[in-house]
Structure formats: structure tokens, C-alpha cells
Amino acid sequence: MPEFATDGGPTAARESGSPGSVEPPGSGGAGAAVRSEDPPGSRDATGPASPSSGQPVKFYQVGSFAVGNRLLDPSYRTVQSDALRTNALDSGHRACQGCGEALGARYALDAAMRATGGSMVAVNATGCLEVFSTPYPESSWRIPWLHSLFGNTPAVATGVAAALRVKGRPEVRVVGQAGDGGTVDIGFGCLSGMFERNDDVLFICYDNEAYMNTGVQRSAATPPAARTATTEAVGDEPGNPFGQGKNLPVLAMAHDIPYVATATVADLHDLERKVERAMEIRGARYLHLFVPCPLGWGAAPRDTIRLARLAKETGLFPVFEAEHGVVTAVSQIRRQVPVEEYLRPQGRYRHLFDPADPDGPPARPETVRRIQEIADRNIARYGLVGPAGSDAPGEAGPSDPSGRPYETGEAR
Amino acid sequence: MFQVRIHGRGGQGVVTAAELLSVAAFFDGRWSQAFPSFGSERTGAPIVGFCRISDGEIRTREPVSTPDALIVQDPTLLHQVDLFSGLRDDGFVLLNTSRPVEELGLGALTSPRRDGPGIRVITLPATELAIAHTGRPTPNAVLLGGFAAAGGVVSLDAVAGAIEQRFAGPVARANIAAATEAFRSVSARWKELDHAPTD
Amino acid sequence: MLRQIEGSRAVAETVALCRPEVVCAYPISPQTHIIEAVGVLVRTGALAPCEFVNVESEFAAMSVSIGASAAGARAYTATASQGLLFMIEAVYNAAGLGLPVVMTLANRAVGAPINIWNDHSDAMAVRDSGWIQLFAETNQEAADLHIQAFRLAESLSLPVMVAMDGFILTHAIERVDLATQEQVDAFLPPYEPRQVLDPADPVSIGAMVGPEAFEEVRYLAHLRQVDALTAIPAVASEFAEHFGRSSGGLLRPYRCEGADTVVVALGSVLGTIKDTVDAMRDDGLAVGVVGITSFRPFPAAAVREALAAARRVVVVEKAFSIGFGGVLSTDVAMALTGSGTPVTTVVAGLGGRPITGASLRECFEAAAAGRAEPLVFLDLNRSLIDRDLERSSARRRTGPTAENVLRDLGTVASGPT
Known part of the structure; x- marks a missing residue:
């Protein structure tokens, strides 16, 4: 039985087994809120845990911001919690332990499969996802799946979409997917063309911030100071130089395509909802999904979800949605944390800290400060932290119209 | 095989002229091959088009180097381009100009040859005719009417047919009228030239 | 229609x-x-x-x-x-x-x-x-x-x-x-x-x-x-x-009956070659043509059969493998393995250079007389080549080759120097 109170008082509910549950109970004081007075827009229910009293029910979580599925009315549970989910990317593949991309792909594609009634084709770029999910005959794909090349995935997806249109099969939807290399670097020309033509494709970038398949080399999505095999942690400025960055979600928005969203594997509800939203729309759509890579980042496999969450909570990875080039919703930071908290657990930033005293002050405080500046800039630019007083539990912003636990902010 | 080289400037319809001529020959039941000088020339640059006309299949793909006739759409090319290169000694030149031949400084070219009739030059104010009939200074179709009169290589009917196929109704009609007037104008003078004593 | x-x-x-x-x-x-x-x-x-x-x-x-x-x-x-x-x-x-x-x-x-x-x-x-x-x-x-x-x-x-x-x-x-x-x-x-x-x-x-x-x-x-x-x-x-008309196939022989010298080529240059061969036939020279339609797959057996009676083969091609020579002619030579038939490669028409019947004829006649080099560059302007070679040996910073050649071309065209 779901444990939630119906007497109106805030009820702390820990998601047992959640990777985030290592933090002491109550330390955060923040939690997902579902207010029963905000009935779901499209559903007839009064929301999960609808008490006869009509009092708001608040789920407080510690460490994890995802409301446990078991606390929710079945109709609000995630696709992943459904035993009958597609398993578009089936088990038995060869991804590393804790692979964020494998999680992200399964989450996203299963959600897309549900949204399309199982009528979907996926086109995949060369990369980790392609390599670990095959080789023949051990394909993990339970959906029609095509791999052509590294840099042409958006164009191949366009071709599939064109063929389906000309064949009179508009119900079959097309998803293109690539890592950050295949999206931000080598695939960008084709992606921009696909956006500009507004081809009916959802393109998902699984961003793990480097070329992991080939052995962790730098991509245009690699953040400053991160160590990769081509930005080694040696010399006066170890790791990736501070550059201008290449913000693909914003570049996607610059094409005025109908839908752009960012998400992380740390928030399954949010991710699934965005995929669902994307599949409601025709035309070019872009989902930039933040997927930690334990191997490439020198992080513990168990920290994948935690790092994804920290990327958002530091402000380093803004989570938002945009339609036709305008930001329509921002997932606000619940409990802002300094970037140090995100950097420390990752081997790729090891050179920023003192090996003799890993918990002590940064060995390169200036670099950490500059990374913090990036986070602060994102916070300001996207309004990731609400006005004072608005971040009280349950008051962070209007609830998701569907009644699901997520936050929105003003369009900026 | 009769070979024609057409000179003009980018924008004057040189390539179209070669095409129309080949289509006219086709309508006359003959084989023909038209092709432009290939390049990346822009508007105003000297352009050359070629046309071969034959009673049988034309297989060669080399450029026309020894033309039987030249059509010169732009008289400003006269002293800028090696216009008459390879022109056969018994060939002729149809020149778009409103000035008389004598004023063009082509004496050396038109002087009689030992073993032939010599190169004949016939002028036609094609731009003026084009403006009068079509309102536009595009001389290509007009010159083809004159060409039909000059060599008799293609018929005026075929030229008219080619123009009709290529252009929309009113434009086609205006061009055909201009070409017809050009045909009459050249016919009269061509007889003299064609039978003129050459030595 | x-x-x-x-x-x-x-x-x-x-x-x-x-x-x-x-x-x-x-x-x-x-x-x-x-x-x-x-x-x-x-x-x-x-x-x-x-x-x-x-x-x-x-x-x-x-x-x-x-x-x-x-x-x-x-x-x-x-x-x-x-x-x-x-x-x-x-x-x-x-x-x-x-x-x-x-x-x-x-x-x-x-x-x-x-x-x-x-x-x-x-x-x-x-x-x-x-x-x-x-x-x-x-x-x-x-x-x-x-x-x-x-x-x-x-x-x-x-x-x-x-x-x-x-x-x-x-x-x-x-x-x-x-x-x-x-x-x-x-x-x-x-x-x-x-x-x-x-x-x-x-x-x-x-x-x-x-x-x-x-x-x-x-x-x-x-x-x-x-x-x-x-x-x-x-x-x-x-x-x-x-x-009701024939097009395609692997290859097409033309006037190969009794031909001592057979010319092999791809594409539209075959038209000019056929005209040239007709003229040479008219003059009693035993020349034939094999036009290859299917370059890949390469019809090696059919090529070998078509060239079986030839005493020498001339391959005219509009490309070459820099540092070696003919591409098509390599395939033709491979098809002729063991036959001992000599193959001359004529590289022609590069970058749109017109291939004229006159040049082809000269080249075919030389081949028929056994005078052709194994690798011929048709209508190569030797003086341009020599000038650039001289320049390169004379100084280090010669600048872009193509520009130099074009500048030379102007000079060469303007008369002997």
C-alpha cells in the first residue's frame, strides 16, 4: 500500500532504495509537492492521494526528488514502473554499470513507445549506445532500429520520416538519437538541416559530455576543466580549456522548432512527461538528455543518478522546455548546491582538488570559481532559483497541469 | 554536317538560341546537337553556344572548332573575342547590329578567298526588332529567323515551332513575328550575297 | 516519344x-x-x-x-x-x-x-x-x-x-x-x-x-x-x-571485326572515338572500339572475350590514379592477364579539356604502329610542365602551382619567349 497521509499534514516519504537516500532524513527540507487542489488538466481524478478532506498532500523526499511510483495512483506512475513497458532497449546489452545513456535511452524510448502506441522507428548514430546495444545477432532493440553513420543520423531520420509520409503511414513516428559527439559536433550540420526543414523527427541527444565510445575524448559538449583523453589534466591549465561552449538546446531554439526540452536521468517523471509532450507534436523536436558516464567521468556507477541531479541542482545543467524558440517552463533548483559538490565525486575533475586532502579546499580554487560562475550565469539566465520565499516546499511554482510532481517557472 | 557557333553575352539567351536552333532542326526532321560552352560565367560575360545539324546521328562530342556559320548576338564582342576563329572560308556570319557592314572594320575578314566565295557577313538589327516586337532587347529568337533565311539550314516554320514550344503564348507570338520580319529582311539581301561574284 | x-x-x-x-x-x-x-x-x-x-x-x-x-x-x-x-x-x-x-x-x-x-x-x-x-x-x-x-x-x-x-x-x-x-x-x-x-x-x-x-x-x-x-x-x-531499342548491358563492341587495335573507353567520348575509328577504317586501318557500360561490376570475362583478337589495346580514360596511371586500364589489363596483349593508357579530357578527333587519331595511329608509350597524356602542354619544373628547382617559395601554370599559360600563349 502506498504510504501517504490523508490528514493534510506534510508527510515525509522516503523512496526506499533510492540512490539519493544516503542523505540523512530531513536534511533537505525540500520535496516534491502534489497539491490536490490542482486537479490534473487532462485527467478526471483529483490527483494522487486525493483525500476526502481536500487538503494538500505533500510528499517529502530526502535525497531523491522523484516521487516513488508506489506512492502514486497507478495512472500517474512512470512508464518504467509498468511491467508491460516496451523495453525498447532490452536487458542483456553491454553497457557499463551505471551507464546513464542506457538508462536515458530506455526511459525515453519506452515513454515514446507508449505515447505512439508502439508505432515507432529509431535511427541511431554511431557511438556507445549503438555499440553496446548490438552487435548482431544480439540486438537489444525491440523496435525497428537503423544505424547508418556517426554524423548523419538526423538526415537518415528525415529520410525515414519522408518515406513513412509518402507511404501513407503518418502514425509511425521517428526518433533519431545520438550522443553529444554525434549531435553537437559531427552531426550538427544534418541536425540543423532537419530542424530548419521542421522534419517530423524527435531527436534525442544523450549528452555525457565527451566521446566515450572511442575512449573519452573531448567533444564540443565537454565542460571546462574536465579531463578527457585529448584534454589531459596536465600543464598549467589542466583539463578542457574554458571556451565559449556550444549550447545545443539554445541552438535548437534558434531554429524556432516547435519543441525543445532538456532533462536528466535523475528525474524520470519529468523526462517521460517531456517525451510524451514531444510525441504530441508534429515537426522537429529536440530533447537534450543529461546522462552521466561513470567510465568517462571517473565516477562511481552508483552515483549516476546523483550526479545527474547535482548537475541540475548546481545550475550547471539547466532543465527547461521551450516551444517555438521561447522558454515555456523551467525546472527550478530545489536546494542549490555549490558546484564543488558536483565536481568532487568525479575523477575528471580530480586535478581541481588536493589528492592528499580530497575533502579539503580546492587545489585550484580559481578554476572552481569559474565553473561556479557558469552555474550562476545559468541560474540567472534561466531563473533556476525562484524569488525569495517561493522555494518553500510545495510553493516553488505552479504544479504541472497533469498533476505530476515537477516545477515550472516563468517563461524568460 | 552543318556547324554553328553562337556568340553573345551572359543574359542574352545564347544557350537558348543554340537550343532553339537544334529544336528547329529537329522539327525539320534532322538530327541536331546543341550545347553551351561550359563555364561559370555570370551575366555580361562572353558566352558561346554550339549547334550541329546533320542528316544522321551526331556522335562527336568535341566543341565546334570549324563552324560553318557564326551568329553574333552582341556586336561589342567583335573586337574583344577571337570571334572568327576556325570559321570556314565559305562560311557566313550573322551579326546583330544596326550599322552597315562597311562600318564594322571587317574588311580583311570578308575579302574574297582564292578558292571560295569568301566569308559572307550579313547584318540584322535584331535588338531593335526584338524591342519593337517583344518590348525586350533579347535578340536570340530574332536572329534565328534571320539565320533561317541566311543558310536555309532550318526552315522559318521550324524556328517558329521551336519558339512556340519554348515560350508562353504572347511572348512566343511576339518573337515569332520578330523572327519572321528578320527572315524577310535577310532573305532579300541573302540572295544578293549568295550569288555575288567572289573574285 | x-x-x-x-x-x-x-x-x-x-x-x-x-x-x-x-x-x-x-x-x-x-x-x-x-x-x-x-x-x-x-x-x-x-x-x-x-x-x-x-x-x-x-x-x-x-x-x-x-x-x-x-x-x-x-x-x-x-x-x-x-x-x-x-x-x-x-x-x-x-x-x-x-x-x-x-x-x-x-x-x-x-x-x-x-x-x-x-x-x-x-x-x-x-x-x-x-x-x-x-x-x-x-x-x-x-x-x-x-x-x-x-x-x-x-x-x-x-x-x-x-x-x-x-x-x-x-x-x-x-x-x-x-x-x-x-x-x-x-x-x-x-x-x-x-x-x-x-x-x-x-x-x-x-x-x-x-x-x-x-x-x-x-x-x-x-x-x-x-x-x-x-x-x-x-x-x-x-x-x-x-x-524497342538497346541500351545498357555490360559492354558494346563496335567495328571490332578484324581489328588489330581496339580502343576501350567509358561514357560520351565513345562518340568521338567511333567517328575517329570510322575515318581510320575508311583509310584501311584495322581499328575497333569496346565501350564499357558496366564499370562496376567490371565485366572481366566479357572484356577478355571482346579483346581476344586484338593485338594491342588502347584505353582512353578521363581519370587516372596519381602516382600510377590508368584506372580503367588497370582493370582491362587484369582482364587480359596471360594474353600478353599490350595495353596503352591514354589519359584525356581531364578537367574538361576537349578531346578532339584529330588528337585521338594521332594517338591511335601511333598505337597501331606500336609507337605509343604505355602511359600517354593526350594534348599535354609540355612547355607548361617544363616551366614549372624549372621554377620549382630554382627556388623554394614558388607559390601555388595552379596559379603559376595559369600565369605561364598567358605568357606561352602570347608567343615564344
Whole structure:
């Protein structure tokens, strides 16, 4: 039985087994809120845990911001919690332990499969996802799946979409997917063309911030100071130089395509909802999904979800949605944390800290400060932290119209 | 095989002229091959088009180097381009100009040859005719009417047919009228030239 | 229907009769007229249903074609030169995946130096990609080969490239007997894919194959090309039955009876060669011609048979392998292994240099007299070469070669120095 109170008082509910549950109970004081007075827009229910009293029910979580599925009315549970989910990317593949991309792909594609009634084709770029999910005959794909090349995935997806249109099969939807290399670097020309033509494709970038398949080399999505095999942690400025960055979600928005969203594997509800939203729309759509890579980042496999969450909570990875080039919703930071908290657990930033005293002050405080500046800039630019007083539990912003636990902010 | 080289400037319809001529020959039941000088020339640059006309299949793909006739759409090319290169000694030149031949400084070219009739030059104010009939200074179709009169290589009917196929109704009609007037104008003078004593 | 029509337009109208369902367009001279004309036919509804996709690069053009073909649509595009090289990764991919895309290649030189004119360097650069490569001699054949190309591609599950000489054919206006829709429909059945992306029957296409099977997969691709050696003449003869004219096939001998010297070539230069050979025959010289239509697969056995009686072979080709010599002639020599027949390579027409009957005749006569060098560069301006060699040996900072040569050309042309 779901444990939630119906007497109106805030009820702390820990998601047992959640990777985030290592933090002491109550330390955060923040939690997902579902207010029963905000009935779901499209559903007839009064929301999960609808008490006869009509009092708001608040789920407080510690460490994890995802409301446990078991606390929710079945109709609000995630696709992943459904035993009958597609398993578009089936088990038995060869991804590393804790692979964020494998999680992200399964989450996203299963959600897309549900949204399309199982009528979907996926086109995949060369990369980790392609390599670990095959080789023949051990394909993990339970959906029609095509791999052509590294840099042409958006164009191949366009071709599939064109063929389906000309064949009179508009119900079959097309998803293109690539890592950050295949999206931000080598695939960008084709992606921009696909956006500009507004081809009916959802393109998902699984961003793990480097070329992991080939052995962790730098991509245009690699953040400053991160160590990769081509930005080694040696010399006066170890790791990736501070550059201008290449913000693909914003570049996607610059094409005025109908839908752009960012998400992380740390928030399954949010991710699934965005995929669902994307599949409601025709035309070019872009989902930039933040997927930690334990191997490439020198992080513990168990920290994948935690790092994804920290990327958002530091402000380093803004989570938002945009339609036709305008930001329509921002997932606000619940409990802002300094970037140090995100950097420390990752081997790729090891050179920023003192090996003799890993918990002590940064060995390169200036670099950490500059990374913090990036986070602060994102916070300001996207309004990731609400006005004072608005971040009280349950008051962070209007609830998701569907009644699901997520936050929105003003369009900026 | 009769070979024609057409000179003009980018924008004057040189390539179209070669095409129309080949289509006219086709309508006359003959084989023909038209092709432009290939390049990346822009508007105003000297352009050359070629046309071969034959009673049988034309297989060669080399450029026309020894033309039987030249059509010169732009008289400003006269002293800028090696216009008459390879022109056969018994060939002729149809020149778009409103000035008389004598004023063009082509004496050396038109002087009689030992073993032939010599190169004949016939002028036609094609731009003026084009403006009068079509309102536009595009001389290509007009010159083809004159060409039909000059060599008799293609018929005026075929030229008219080619123009009709290529252009929309009113434009086609205006061009055909201009070409017809050009045909009459050249016919009269061509007889003299064609039978003129050459030595 | 007999029409006096530009080669590009003839091809476009014929391609439209083949009912391609997805057409990708990206401009590059000299193929632009083809894809523009197809675009008009789609816009006016003459070709329907068809998705005409204006892509952002040739790489995308072939990639969209790949996606469309894998999803079960008949896909077509056209390119040339740098465009073909820009899409080369996808060109190999289409063949490796066994997708029956049909592409027109309006042959053009490959830079640098940039050059928009005709030669066969582009086609030769993808010789080993796994595509069937058919070369058209005339615009009639270019049009006809496209009908056969779709048929071959789809029956063999292999992509087919129809090569036609850029400008020389694409921009030439000549007589073409265009097929009718009824004729094409009777000859070309709807595309029935061997593999297709279908939610009702999900398959993974394009996954990794390791050392344990890669050679076998490649060998099977080779076998399909070998099958094509049978399919190409079969399709050509069926085409002749349907359309009442012969086009295509593996190769075409011309006046080879009793020929001591046989000239081998690809594409439109065969016309000029045939005229030259006719003139030489008239003068009592025993010369013949073999025109190769199917460059890939290369019909080695048929070539060997066609050249069996020749005492010497001259291969005229508009491309060469820098640092070695002829490309086509290497294949011809391989086909003649053991015969002892000497093969002369004549590199001609590079970057659009006109190939004249006069130069060809001189060259063939030298070959017939046994005076030809093994590798001849037709009409090579030796004085330009010598000048540049002198310059290079005289000083280090000579600047760009191409610019120097062009400057010299001006000087040389202005008279002896």
C-alpha cells in the first residue's frame, strides 16, 4: 500500500532504495509537492492521494526528488514502473554499470513507445549506445532500429520520416538519437538541416559530455576543466580549456522548432512527461538528455543518478522546455548546491582538488570559481532559483497541469 | 554536317538560341546537337553556344572548332573575342547590329578567298526588332529567323515551332513575328550575297 | 516519344516515370538541371506521391536516401564531383546496408584546383564502394539506364549509380526517345524491399559486425555484384524487348571485326572515338572500339572475350590514379592477364579539356604502329610542365602551382619567349 497521509499534514516519504537516500532524513527540507487542489488538466481524478478532506498532500523526499511510483495512483506512475513497458532497449546489452545513456535511452524510448502506441522507428548514430546495444545477432532493440553513420543520423531520420509520409503511414513516428559527439559536433550540420526543414523527427541527444565510445575524448559538449583523453589534466591549465561552449538546446531554439526540452536521468517523471509532450507534436523536436558516464567521468556507477541531479541542482545543467524558440517552463533548483559538490565525486575533475586532502579546499580554487560562475550565469539566465520565499516546499511554482510532481517557472 | 557557333553575352539567351536552333532542326526532321560552352560565367560575360545539324546521328562530342556559320548576338564582342576563329572560308556570319557592314572594320575578314566565295557577313538589327516586337532587347529568337533565311539550314516554320514550344503564348507570338520580319529582311539581301561574284 | 531535349531534362523526366518516392536535392554543377526539373515535376504533381527534400549537403542527400530506402521508399538523388566525395561515407554505407538507392552522377573533375568541367575522377573515387556503376554514352542511354538502374537496384538490393558526362551530356540538347509511363510501369514493378523498418516486424539494421563475419558479409556483397554481371545484360535485353531499342548491358563492341587495335573507353567520348575509328577504317586501318557500360561490376570475362583478337589495346580514360596511371586500364589489363596483349593508357579530357578527333587519331595511329608509350597524356602542354619544373628547382617559395601554370599559360600563349 502506498504510504501517504490523508490528514493534510506534510508527510515525509522516503523512496526506499533510492540512490539519493544516503542523505540523512530531513536534511533537505525540500520535496516534491502534489497539491490536490490542482486537479490534473487532462485527467478526471483529483490527483494522487486525493483525500476526502481536500487538503494538500505533500510528499517529502530526502535525497531523491522523484516521487516513488508506489506512492502514486497507478495512472500517474512512470512508464518504467509498468511491467508491460516496451523495453525498447532490452536487458542483456553491454553497457557499463551505471551507464546513464542506457538508462536515458530506455526511459525515453519506452515513454515514446507508449505515447505512439508502439508505432515507432529509431535511427541511431554511431557511438556507445549503438555499440553496446548490438552487435548482431544480439540486438537489444525491440523496435525497428537503423544505424547508418556517426554524423548523419538526423538526415537518415528525415529520410525515414519522408518515406513513412509518402507511404501513407503518418502514425509511425521517428526518433533519431545520438550522443553529444554525434549531435553537437559531427552531426550538427544534418541536425540543423532537419530542424530548419521542421522534419517530423524527435531527436534525442544523450549528452555525457565527451566521446566515450572511442575512449573519452573531448567533444564540443565537454565542460571546462574536465579531463578527457585529448584534454589531459596536465600543464598549467589542466583539463578542457574554458571556451565559449556550444549550447545545443539554445541552438535548437534558434531554429524556432516547435519543441525543445532538456532533462536528466535523475528525474524520470519529468523526462517521460517531456517525451510524451514531444510525441504530441508534429515537426522537429529536440530533447537534450543529461546522462552521466561513470567510465568517462571517473565516477562511481552508483552515483549516476546523483550526479545527474547535482548537475541540475548546481545550475550547471539547466532543465527547461521551450516551444517555438521561447522558454515555456523551467525546472527550478530545489536546494542549490555549490558546484564543488558536483565536481568532487568525479575523477575528471580530480586535478581541481588536493589528492592528499580530497575533502579539503580546492587545489585550484580559481578554476572552481569559474565553473561556479557558469552555474550562476545559468541560474540567472534561466531563473533556476525562484524569488525569495517561493522555494518553500510545495510553493516553488505552479504544479504541472497533469498533476505530476515537477516545477515550472516563468517563461524568460 | 552543318556547324554553328553562337556568340553573345551572359543574359542574352545564347544557350537558348543554340537550343532553339537544334529544336528547329529537329522539327525539320534532322538530327541536331546543341550545347553551351561550359563555364561559370555570370551575366555580361562572353558566352558561346554550339549547334550541329546533320542528316544522321551526331556522335562527336568535341566543341565546334570549324563552324560553318557564326551568329553574333552582341556586336561589342567583335573586337574583344577571337570571334572568327576556325570559321570556314565559305562560311557566313550573322551579326546583330544596326550599322552597315562597311562600318564594322571587317574588311580583311570578308575579302574574297582564292578558292571560295569568301566569308559572307550579313547584318540584322535584331535588338531593335526584338524591342519593337517583344518590348525586350533579347535578340536570340530574332536572329534565328534571320539565320533561317541566311543558310536555309532550318526552315522559318521550324524556328517558329521551336519558339512556340519554348515560350508562353504572347511572348512566343511576339518573337515569332520578330523572327519572321528578320527572315524577310535577310532573305532579300541573302540572295544578293549568295550569288555575288567572289573574285 | 521523340524529343529534342536537354540531357538533364531527359533524365529528370525519365526518373519521374520511375516513380521515386523520396528525392533529395542539393545543388552542384553540372547535375543541378536534373534535380531542378524533378523538383518541378513534384511541385506540379506530375510526380506523385513523392517527397522532395531540399537537404543541407550531399552527405545529407545520401543519408536521407538511406533512411528513406530503409523505410521502404524508392529513393533517388543526383550529384557530381565534390558532392560525391562529400557524401562518400554515406555512399559506402548505402552499399554496405544493401539499400537500392539510385543516383545520377554528372561526372565532373575533383579539385583542387577547383574545376567544374567534366572528367571521371569522381566516379573512380567511389569505384570500390559497392555501388553498381553504369556509364552512359549518349543522353538516350543516360535516360534508359535510369529505368534499368531502378530495376537492377531493387532486384539485387544494391545501389546503382548512373554516370553521365557532366556538361557534355547533361547540358547537351539532342534527340531522345522518352519512355512513356505505361512502358515504364510495365517494366519496373513497385519496390518490394528485402529489409524494411516496420513496427509490425521490428528489425535492427546496420549493427556492428566483427572479424568473425565481416569478410563473409563483404564476400556476399561481392557475390551480388557478380550476380549483377548476369542481371545487367538480362535487364538490358528485357529493356530492348519492352522499349524497342538497346541500351545498357555490360559492354558494346563496335567495328571490332578484324581489328588489330581496339580502343576501350567509358561514357560520351565513345562518340568521338567511333567517328575517329570510322575515318581510320575508311583509310584501311584495322581499328575497333569496346565501350564499357558496366564499370562496376567490371565485366572481366566479357572484356577478355571482346579483346581476344586484338593485338594491342588502347584505353582512353578521363581519370587516372596519381602516382600510377590508368584506372580503367588497370582493370582491362587484369582482364587480359596471360594474353600478353599490350595495353596503352591514354589519359584525356581531364578537367574538361576537349578531346578532339584529330588528337585521338594521332594517338591511335601511333598505337597501331606500336609507337605509343604505355602511359600517354593526350594534348599535354609540355612547355607548361617544363616551366614549372624549372621554377620549382630554382627556388623554394614558388607559390601555388595552379596559379603559376595559369600565369605561364598567358605568357606561352602570347608567343615564344
